[in-house]
Amino acid sequence: MKINRYMKIIGRKILLLAGSVFILSLLVFYISRLSPGDPLVSYYGDRAEKMSPQEQEWARDRLGLNDPIHVQYIRWLQNAFRGDFGISYKYKMDVTAVIGGRILNTLLLGGIGFLLIFVLALLLGILCAWHEDKILDRVICKIGTVTSCIPEFWLSLVLILIFAVSLRWFPSSGAYAVGKENNPADRVRHLVLPLTVVVMSHLWYYAYMIRNKLLVEVRADYVLLARMKGLRKSQVMFRHCLPNILPGYFSIMAVSVPHVLGGTYIVETVFSYPGIGTLTYESARYQDYNLLMLLSLITGITVIVCNMLAQAVSERIDPRIRVDDEGAYGEVEEL
Amino acid sequence: MSELLEVRNLSVSFDTPAGEIQAVRDVSFCVRAGEVLAVVGETGCGKSVLCKSILRLLPEIARIKKGQILLNGVDITGYREQDMCRLRGRFFAMVFQNPMTVLNPSMSVWAQIAEAVKVYGRNMSREEVEQRVIQLLDLVGLEDLKKRRQQYPYHLSGGMQQRCVMAIALAAEPKLLFADEPTTALDVTIQAQILDLIKEVQARLHTATVFVTHDLSVAAKAADRVAVMYAGKIVEIGTTEEIFQDSRHPYTWGLMRALPAFARGRDSLYSIPGMPPALIDPPKGDAFACRNEYALAIDYEKQPPMFQVTDTHFAATWLLDERAEGLGIRAPVFRMEEEDCQEEQKSPEAAAKVLLDVQHLTHVFPISSGKTLTAVDDVSFQIRRGEIFGLIGESGSGKSTVARCIMNVYRPAGGHILYQGIDICDSREFRAHKKMLQSTRQMIFQDCDGSLNRRMKVCDIIAEPMRLQHVKPPRGTYRAEAAFQMQHVGLAAAYLDQYPCALSGGQRQRVAIARALSMEPALLVADEPIASLDVSMQAQIVNLFRHLQKEQGFSFLFIAHDLAMVEFLCDRVGVMYQGRLVETGSVKEIFHHPVHPYTQKLVASMPLPACCTGWDERRQNR
Numbered sequence: 001m002k003i004n005r006y007m008k009i010i011g012r013k014i015l016l017l018a019g020s021v022f023i024l025s026l027l028v029f030y031i032s033r034l035s036p037g038d039p040l041v042s043y044y045g046d047r048a049e050k051m052s053p054q055e056q057e058w059a060r061d062r063l064g065l066n067d068p069i070h071v072q073y074i075r076w077l078q079n080a081f082r083g084d085f086g087i088s089y090k091y092k093m094d095v096t097a098v099i100g101g102r103i104l105n106t107l108l109l110g111g112i113g114f115l116l117i118f119v120l121a122l123l124l125g126i127l128c129a130w131h132e133d134k135i136l137d138r139v140i141c142k143i144g145t146v147t148s149c150i151p152e153f154w155l156s157l158v159l160i161l162i163f164a165v166s167l168r169w170f171p172s173s174g175a176y177a178v179g180k181e182n183n184p185a186d187r188v189r190h191l192v193l194p195l196t197v198v199v200m201s202h203l204w205y206y207a208y209m210i211r212n213k214l215l216v217e218v219r220a221d222y223v224l225l226a227r228m229k230g231l232r233k234s235q236v237m238f239r240h241c242l243p244n245i246l247p248g249y250f251s252i253m254a255v256s257v258p259h260v261l262g263g264t265y266i267v268e269t270v271f272s273y274p275g276i277g278t279l280t281y282e283s284a285r286y287q288d289y290n291l292l293m294l295l296s297l298i299t300g301i302t303v304i305v306c307n308m309l310a311q312a313v314s315e316r317i318d319p320r321i322r323v324d325d326e327g328a329y330g331e332v333e334e335l
Numbered sequence: 336m337s338e339l340l341e342v343r344n345l346s347v348s349f350d351t352p353a354g355e356i357q358a359v360r361d362v363s364f365c366v367r368a369g370e371v372l373a374v375v376g377e378t379g380c381g382k383s384v385l386c387k388s389i390l391r392l393l394p395e396i397a398r399i400k401k402g403q404i405l406l407n408g409v410d411i412t413g414y415r416e417q418d419m420c421r422l423r424g425r426f427f428a429m430v431f432q433n434p435m436t437v438l439n440p441s442m443s444v445w446a447q448i449a450e451a452v453k454v455y456g457r458n459m460s461r462e463e464v465e466q467r468v469i470q471l472l473d474l475v476g477l478e479d480l481k482k483r484r485q486q487y488p489y490h491l492s493g494g495m496q497q498r499c500v501m502a503i504a505l506a507a508e509p510k511l512l513f514a515d516e517p518t519t520a521l522d523v524t525i526q527a528q529i530l531d532l533i534k535e536v537q538a539r540l541h542t543a544t545v546f547v548t549h550d551l552s553v554a555a556k557a558a559d560r561v562a563v564m565y566a567g568k569i570v571e572i573g574t575t576e577e578i579f580q581d582s583r584h585p586y587t588w589g590l591m592r593a594l595p596a597f598a599r600g601r602d603s604l605y606s607i608p609g610m611p612p613a614l615i616d617p618p619k620g621d622a623f624a625c626r627n628e629y630a631l632a633i634d635y636e637k638q639p640p641m642f643q644v645t646d647t648h649f650a651a652t653w654l655l656d657e658r659a660e661g662l663g664i665r666a667p668v669f670r671m672e673e674e675d676c677q678e679e680q681k682s683p684e685a686a687a688k689v690l691l692d693v694q695h696l697t698h699v700f701p702i703s704s705g706k707t708l709t710a711v712d713d714v715s716f717q718i719r720r721g722e723i724f725g726l727i728g729e730s731g732s733g734k735s736t737v738a739r740c741i742m743n744v745y746r747p748a749g750g751h752i753l754y755q756g757i758d759i760c761d762s763r764e765f766r767a768h769k770k771m772l773q774s775t776r777q778m779i780f781q782d783c784d785g786s787l788n789r790r791m792k793v794c795d796i797i798a799e800p801m802r803l804q805h806v807k808p809p810r811g812t813y814r815a816e817a818a819f820q821m822q823h824v825g826l827a828a829a830y831l832d833q834y835p836c837a838l839s840g841g842q843r844q845r846v847a848i849a850r851a852l853s854m855e856p857a858l859l860v861a862d863e864p865i866a867s868l869d870v871s872m873q874a875q876i877v878n879l880f881r882h883l884q885k886e887q888g889f890s891f892l893f894i895a896h897d898l899a900m901v902e903f904l905c906d907r908v909g910v911m912y913q914g915r916l917v918e919t920g921s922v923k924e925i926f927h928h929p930v931h932p933y934t935q936k937l938v939a940s941m942p943l944p945a946c947c948t949g950w951d952e953r954r955q956n957r
Binding site: 229240 | 421433436439
């Protein structure tokens with residue numbers, strides 16, 4: 001019976017995901033075609049301007065751009081179901097191939113960045129809450145306020161200037177040096193600066209949040225009872241307060257996946273890092289419709305799945321939000 | 336008996352931006368092994384702070400300014416946090432006022448009790464811990480929980496939660512238990528159970544108990560000795576007998592006179608005039624002097640020392656000084672009025688007119704997935720014009736739901752509510768008489784904090800219903816009308832331009848009353864209007880209700896769980912139990928000849944008459 005219930009819940013979630021993705025694709029499809037610009041330019045480059053109107057008409061026809069938008073959408077949808085997401089106008093190859101070469105780079109940058117933010121924010125938040133209003137707390141808070149005000153691109157440029165140009169410790173651009181594609185050490189060297197920017201620009205916000213939420217918990221009544229039992233400060237903090245803020249933290253972190261992803265897109269551009277961030281930006285700019293569609297779908301699915309995961313994790317930790325089919329009411333009445 | 340805890344000249348203050356709050360001032364007392372000491376006083380007199388400062392559970396802005404705390408003769412005042420951790424739970428433990436919030440909401444109750452056990456017995460095996468938890472559950476009467484380990488605090492009722500807290504506090508068999516208003520947040524019937532439980536456990540384990548309460552009758556029931564606190568000081572301390580039969584301090588006299596049981600058949604409840612002083616800058620002399628009708632000149636100048644009455648009885652009042660002996664001021668004699676006061680006979684025509692007729696009211700709340708909760712089940716009663724109808728019952732019995740249905744907040748699932756013959760549940764009839772219905776029925780809520788918009792000034796709050804109903808203010812402007820209403824409910828006009836946050840709880844409730852009365856309602860519904868107030872404030876507000884009702888003659892639906900107040904205020908009473916109205920009748924019938932078993936239980940659990948009668952009899956026997 002229990003398995004049955006889980007299957008039902010999972011089925012519902014998958015339906016929800018499919019629905020969301022469908023609406024997302026529809027919106028992106030229409031909106032991208034509303035923006036000004038000519039996709040022919042991205043396909044033919046400078047040659048597009050030299051083409052005669054007849055040639056342009058023919059080219060559009062060939063790319064299927066002359067049909068009404070809904071016809072185009074249905075065609076795209078049909079192809080997408082078969083796994084064919086079309087070709088990129090700019091790169092003149094399958095969009096999956098274009099993305100496939102780069103998505104790993106972004107996953108590496110975004111994933112590691114996200115994990116670092118997650119863990120460091122937790123540590124910093126606990127540290128600050130532990131030393132509430134002491135000198136350490138104040139210093140960390142001041143540093144955080146200043147750092148979170150620095151725009152990402154500026155921070156990137158300063159870091160490049162110091163560590164790449166002056167000190168020459170780390171390379172300033174790319175994901176690997178030419179010819180060292182499979183050398184992990186080299187990849188790590190290339191990751192250091194972009195990662196620093198991603199982490200530094202997001203970390204403080206979450207660290208503050210943890211700090212403040214913990215401080216609210218520390219003042220809660222149940223802490224009195226826990227201390228009355230004779231628990232030490234660390235036991236109260238890690239057994240009682242921390243578990244109570246984690247569900248909220250998980251869901252906020254999940255919601256902020258696009259936030260962090262957006263951050264990596266900027267960083268990728270400044271560091272000329274070959275990830276899908278740069279690609280998304282270019283595809284939107286050059287009317288590379290098929291590429292844009294797939295990238296938006298990937299981002300969207302990531303966000304939705306993260307949210308669902310966060311909810312699942314929160315439910316595991318906090319019994320109060322569980323979908324309680326047995327109902328708490330019945331038991332109260334019974335007792 | 337050996338002295339387990341001795342507190343010498345303890346002063347505790349809070350450093351706040353507004354200044355230093357002297358919450359506990361120069362308090363000395365001791366607790367002997369196995370005895371029960373009750374600490375009595377109004378809210379804010381420093382009772383809780385005193386307990387928490389002994390356990391060192393206060394926030395960091397609090398500090399012990401001077402004095403000593405001795406446990407078994409060892410001075411623990413200078414102990415560091417680590418040392419205190421070792422004492423807490425093992426030597427002393429505490430039960431708190433609000434069981435709902437002191438239990439960690441996201442940890443199962445079993446785990447929380449087990450945690451307390453493990454702190455105490457670090458080397459216990461899993462089975463031993465389990466055995467001990469089961470033992471504790473037996474001790475506090477929670478046998479049901481043994482099999483259900485995945486019960487979280489929100490699954491349990493308030494009384495069961497308090498039992499869990501008791502189990503946690505007793506996990507390490509402490510020698511000294513602090514109980515900080517353990518029954519205040521609970522229903523009357525549950526209060527009695529918890530009180531019995533504490534007494535039983537105390538008798539079985541010989542735990543010395545410090546029982547903090549604002550309720551004198553609870554103290555009389557449970558304690559061996561009583562300490563009365565006022566404005567951070569202990570003003571009188573002695574054995575229970577001495578305090579209740581031979582009290583010497585005027586404040587203690589005032590507290591006793593304020594017991595509703597003494598007001599039976601009288602016009603108004605006694606309440607000590609004025610408010611306790613602010614402890615930021617305590618007065619030079621006796622802090623109670625300005626509220627004391629027996630105050631002597633010296634009271635305003637110099638703080639009285641503790642005078643010894645007997646070996647065990649001390650009181651801090653200049654009345655005990657030999658120079659005051661000649662004045663012959665003695666404690667006023669309290670006696671319960673005999674039941675000779677004649678029932679006020681309503682004039683027959685008034686009795687005939689029914690203002691509100693509730694017929695077979697049923698209300699159902701949907702809860703998860705198709706299940707429903709019947710909050711109100713086939714309730715019928717009538718309220719006549721100019722009558723005060725009291726609705727009593729424990730929380731969750733559907734009292735508030737009835738009130739909200741009457742006020743058209745909820746749409747009942749079944750039944751009719753006829754107000755002046757209009758069926759207000761019928762939306763067409765309601766719309767036709769909307770203006771009249773909305774202006775002549777007014778409501779006062781329990782939480783005066785939440786029911787006043789904190790961003791509106793008092794005068795706007797009071798005038799808002801008039802503005803909304805486009806009533807032309809009879810006294811010229813809305814402001815003048817608001818000022819008049821405020822004066823009416825006993826608030827100074829100076830508060831007109833204040834925001835609610837500047838007012839005390841009692842004053843806020845007065846504003847809410849003024850707002851309701853500004854419409855000159857025919858029906859006033861008050862949903863637990865005094866539950867969130869302090870005892871002396873409760874008396875003042877109930878007096879105000881009685882006075883206003885006599886003057887204006889509105890019908891009044893008074894919802895409360897405080898039986899003594901209902902008995903004092905109301906003409907007729909309805910008793911609700913699990914959504915049903917189990918009994919209605921005149922106050923006299925309900926309180927003297929209850930028929931339904933639940934009403935009998937309720938009346939029997941009233942802490943006041945039981946204790947006071949006993950004490951009164953003892954007095955007369957002397």
